[in-house]
Amino acid sequence: MKGRQRFSAARWWAVVLKEFTQLKRDRLTFAMIVGIPIMQMALFGFAINTVPRHLDTGIVSADESNVTRSFIEAMQNSSYFKIVKRLPNEQAGREALARGQLMFVVNIPAGFTRQLLRREHPSILIEADATDPTTTGSALAAVNGIAQSVVQRELTGPLAGLQAGAPNDRSSSLGWEAGPAPFSVSVHQLYNPDEITQYNVVPGLMGMILTLTMVMMTGLAITRERERGTMENLLAMPATPLEVMTGKLVPYVGIGLIQASIILLAARYVFFVPFFGNIGAVYLAALLFIAANLTVGITFSSLARNQLQAVQLAIFYFLPNIVLSGFMFPFKGMPGWAQVIGNVLPLTYFNRLIRGILLKGNGWADSWPSVWPLMLFTVVLMGVAVITYRRTLD
Amino acid sequence: MTPAAQSGFAIDVQGLNKRFDGKHVVKDVSLRVRRGEIFGFLGPNGSGKTTTIRMMCGLLKPDSGTGTCLGYDILRDSAEIKRSVGYMTQSFSFWNDLTIAENLDFVARMYQIPGRRQAVERSLATLGMTSRARQLAGELSGGWKQRMALAACMLHSPQLLLLDEPTAGVDPRARRDFWDELQTLAAGGISVLVSTHYMDEAVRCHKLAYISAGTLLAQGTAEEIIEGQHLSTWAIRGDRLAELQEELRKKAAVAQTVTFGEVLHVSGTNAELLEREIEQTVVSSGRRAEKIDTDLEDVFIYLMGHAESNAGGNA
Numbered sequence: 233m234k235g236r237q238r239f240s241a242a243r244w245w246a247v248v249l250k251e252f253t254q255l256k257r258d259r260l261t262f263a264m265i266v267g268i269p270i271m272q273m274a275l276f277g278f279a280i281n282t283v284p285r286h287l288d289t290g291i292v293s294a295d296e297s298n299v300t301r302s303f304i305e306a307m308q309n310s311s312y313f314k315i316v317k318r319l320p321n322e323q324a325g326r327e328a329l330a331r332g333q334l335m336f337v338v339n340i341p342a343g344f345t346r347q348l349l350r351r352e353h354p355s356i357l358i359e360a361d362a363t364d365p366t367t368t369g370s371a372l373a374a375v376n377g378i379a380q381s382v383v384q385r386e387l388t389g390p391l392a393g394l395q396a397g398a399p400n401d402r403s404s405s406l407g408w409e410a411g412p413a414p415f416s417v418s419v420h421q422l423y424n425p426d427e428i429t430q431y432n433v434v435p436g437l438m439g440m441i442l443t444l445t446m447v448m449m450t451g452l453a454i455t456r457e458r459e460r461g462t463m464e465n466l467l468a469m470p471a472t473p474l475e476v477m478t479g480k481l482v483p484y485v486g487i488g489l490i491q492a493s494i495i496l497l498a499a500r501y502v503f504f505v506p507f508f509g510n511i512g513a514v515y516l517a518a519l520l521f522i523a524a525n526l527t528v529g530i531t532f533s534s535l536a537r538n539q540l541q542a543v544q545l546a547i548f549y550f551l552p553n554i555v556l557s558g559f560m561f562p563f564k565g566m567p568g569w570a571q572v573i574g575n576v577l578p579l580t581y582f583n584r585l586i587r588g589i590l591l592k593g594n595g596w597a598d599s600w601p602s603v604w605p606l607m608l609f610t611v612v613l614m615g616v617a618v619i620t621y622r623r624t625l626d
Numbered sequence: 627m628t629p630a631a632q633s634g635f636a637i638d639v640q641g642l643n644k645r646f647d648g649k650h651v652v653k654d655v656s657l658r659v660r661r662g663e664i665f666g667f668l669g670p671n672g673s674g675k676t677t678t679i680r681m682m683c684g685l686l687k688p689d690s691g692t693g694t695c696l697g698y699d700i701l702r703d704s705a706e707i708k709r710s711v712g713y714m715t716q717s718f719s720f721w722n723d724l725t726i727a728e729n730l731d732f733v734a735r736m737y738q739i740p741g742r743r744q745a746v747e748r749s750l751a752t753l754g755m756t757s758r759a760r761q762l763a764g765e766l767s768g769g770w771k772q773r774m775a776l777a778a779c780m781l782h783s784p785q786l787l788l789l790d791e792p793t794a795g796v797d798p799r800a801r802r803d804f805w806d807e808l809q810t811l812a813a814g815g816i817s818v819l820v821s822t823h824y825m826d827e828a829v830r831c832h833k834l835a836y837i838s839a840g841t842l843l844a845q846g847t848a849e850e851i852i853e854g855q856h857l858s859t860w861a862i863r864g865d866r867l868a869e870l871q872e873e874l875r876k877k878a879a880v881a882q883t884v885t886f887g888e889v890l891h892v893s894g895t896n897a898e899l900l901e902r903e904i905e906q907t908v909v910s911s912g913r914r915a916e917k918i919d920t921d922l923e924d925v926f927i928y929l930m931g932h933a934e935s936n937a938g939g940n941a
Contacts, residue, residue: 470736
């Protein structure tokens with residue numbers, strides 16, 4: 233009877249040891265363990281930069297003064313903008329934008345300084361090449377800050393009274409109503425309200441990398457035994473499916489934690505992502521997420537006939553995870569049907585969980601709504617995996 | 627008392643059937659293997675040998691049929707059967723990226739062998755592989771791989787060995803050594819069921835079974851199988867045997883002609899008619915013909931051809 237055989241820690245340990253030894257021999261796998269996170273970090277962290285800097289900018293200035301010069305200089309110093317051209321008029325600016333020569337054109341109207349001094353709240357217009365809003369979004373988000381820094385730097389001494397709208401000054405502006413800023417910058421683009429995109433992306437990468445490597449590697453681990461014929465040997469030995477499966481999985485938990493550590497180190501020391509939350513909670517979340525992915529991988533390996541199919545399944549699984557989990561696009565901005573699919577994917581919950589912990593310092597109560605779906609997912613898929621794992625060869 | 631002790635048979639299965647995707651791979655196979663017996667399982671590729679062996683060791687569930695393996699029910703007690711049977715798969719199925727010692731150690735752990743380290747050491751020593759212990763299994767030659775596989779199968783001291791074409795792709799000397807070892811094991815009371823394509827190996831078996839296209843065609847000792855087919859055989863020597871072979875094949879009493887190097891074996895079931903026909907065609911041409919004992923190979927080739935023509939007739 234199948235039920236007669238109990239789980240044996242000794243046999244289980246044998247599987248664990250065997251798996252570690254084999255991993256040690258497999259150079260390509262080792263290269264993958266380190267290579268995939270580094271490659272992905274390079275691609276998504278550097279190459280696919282959602283906060284691009286040094287974007288070509290042209291200036292149409294009909295008013296030269298300390299304030300306008302200071303504003304242009306501050307733009308340059310912000311590193312978002314790179315002033316490459318001075319243009320004679322708005323018309324020339326439009327043309328440069330249309331031709332793709334410039335990303336931004338800054339229009340300073342005639343009489344800007346005079347209007348500023350008369351408290352007429354003049355406005356600087358920035359026109360942006362909106363073809364790719366993610367490219368320009370962050371630079372535009374910085375503009376208001378630049379304007380404010382100019383106000384604080386230039387409107388001093390006798391001109392300090394003009395600082396009315398500056399938030400820093402509100403408490404000390406005796407009897408003054410907090411009015412509008414001395415001057416405003418209007419832009420022709422909607423920008424992402426989330427101003428810390430970069431911080432969002434890097435923790436989000438952890439979930440992506442773990443999804444890819446965990447699902448693929450466990451998928452391969454079991455189909456490899458089948459492809460090489462060693463599965464028949466394993467099955468002919470007195471090992472239960474649970475022993476073989478969990479035994480084979482343990483090394484990959486370790487690998488997942490190594491990857492998580494690499495990403496966290498890079499996030500902290502390469503991308504300077506601020507860590508507000510508890511690092512132990514981060515690892516617990518990672519562990520839970522790794523478990524969820526391993527059950528996906530093992531289910532795939534039961535479905536796949538060979539290693540190639542296992543890889544294909546992993547990629548197939550990976551794609552909706554990138555797009556629908558809120559990693560690339562804001563989850564709330566997706567259409568309803570996409571949110572439904574996204575709500576089934578463990579990466580969706582892990583992204584919320586890890587960003588919540590790292591960036592907002594979320595605690596247990598804030599995390600729970602993302603934790604229980606991950607747990608449920610893992611338990612259900614483990615059940616599916618045990619059922620689909622073929623005890624016998626037919 | 628274990629159930630195994632109650633029965634004189636290591637394997638006793640009746641009416642095993644197995645279909646894969648509607649294809650009838652094993653048809654009503656019944657086998658009996660006595661304790662301490664080397665039982666040879668013969669048949670062409672794809673005849674159902676591997677499937678039958680897998681059903682007997684609990685890897686596959688038969689669609690119908692009953693039986694015991696070491697006294698354990700093959701349908702219900704697959705866990706016990708796995709623990710007490712040593713199964714060597716057709717292709718080398720140990721881990722190429724583990725060393726010999728690591729492979730053996732893994733197997734020893736799986737079977738929870740007491741005194742594991744010593745058991746592995748002993749196994750390595752017996753096989754003369756102590757110096758190769760740290761070599762990767764994937765780097766071994768065919769003969770060494772097969773020795774290692776046998777050592778691994780024997781680690782848990784099984785009472786029954788199921789060996790699926792263990793000597794395929796192994797050189798003759800290693801094959802001979804391997805069979806010497808099997809005979810030592812059998813003498814020690816271990817039952818062996820071994821599938822093979824080699825006649826010299828078949829001859830060394832105590833009992834034989836011949837399976838073709840899923841059907842068991844003959845079972846018994848070599849003598850019983852030979853006698854059962856009622857073949858008489860002539861050995862013919864001389865020139866241009868190929869031409870003669872063509873000519874003989876047209877004769878009514880000639881069931882088959884097989885060339886063994888310089889000698890042509892001609893067999894048929896009608897001994898008198900065969901003798902007359904041989905005299906007509908062979909002696910008149912100046913070649914020498916001599917009546918010999920039908921050997922196993924003649925019989926197996928006959929059985930194989932017979933099964934094929936039957937299958938062709940049914941189709």
